[in-house]
């Protein structure tokens with residue numbers, strides 16, 4: 452760590468809890484320019500220190516916990532049998548895990564990063580992955596066909612919820628199929644990607660990737676994402692990041708290595724924030740339409756009732772909950 456960085460870290464740690472240190476004060480105390488302070492703070496954040504920078508107030512350390520490291524994660528995991536990688540930054544942990552899977556990495560191989568530069572979301576979208584979040588992918592090699600990917604996403608969602616509840620004491624809900632929701636806002640997402648043999652349809656590997664906003668600040672997200680994003684620790688509470696990452700790995704292994712729907716589907720349904728609600732379905736192609744979320748079936752599919760009668764079973768797509776009084780979407784033109 453550079454000298455200015457380590458001195459800034461020590462200075463921030465010496466501030467009274469919750470106290471801000473202005474850029475000017477830091478520059479004077481360290482005998483460097485404000486630009487050098489700004490650069491050192493950015494460097495510390497890239498290393499995983501949760502440093503808040505607030506306009507006209509300055510800097511403060513949001514967490515005393517050390518950033519996620521490979522050694523720290525291995526110690527918290529205890530006797531983990533598969534390879535574990537922790538990177539300060541990666542384009543995408545899913546891409547790295549896929550590369551390892553193609554090279555023969557076993558089930559349980561973990562790739563984590565403190566930030567991602569090309570985080571991948573569903574439907575080819577970008578998943579904004581600034582410092583302050585946890586980005587983790589695991590290689591899975593379950594028996595079965597690619598059709599299992601949907602139930603695996605449900606299993607992973609329950610695994611994340613259990614880990615977050617165990618380590619952070621926070622109860623999350625799940626918006627079908629892969630959004631992790633805190634107080635109505637998205638605090639994380641899951642992307643399951645894989646490959647199957649063409650002739651048999653049997654899975655060769657699956658990668659389950661989880662992104663969780665831990666202490667991510669609103670200003671770290673783009674203006675479009677900011678109003679709908681939440682973080683688990685927006686405040687100053689110390690963050691049990693090693694315990695959380697380790698618990699996440701253990702829960703994923705428990706539920707996803709050999710997925711047994713009865714071990715996670717009842718909880719997945721209980722945690723659903725769409726079941727029993729009027730929703731808008733946004734199909735990957737085509738117009739959005741109104742429906743009522745009636746059930747999640749044993750394959751993890753969403754069963755919806757249409758206003759004109761009839762029932763549809765959705766395997767893919769995206770839904771949003773319609774608040775009371777919001778107008779139904781414009782009917783699709785046919």
Ligand code: BTN
Pocket residue numbers: 542543544545546567569570571572573576578580586587588629630639640641642660661662663
């Ligand atoms: C979504 O909300 O559409 C899914 C987001 C999944 C993001 C995670 S972060 C770790 C892993 N690496 C990626 O590039 N994506 C997943």
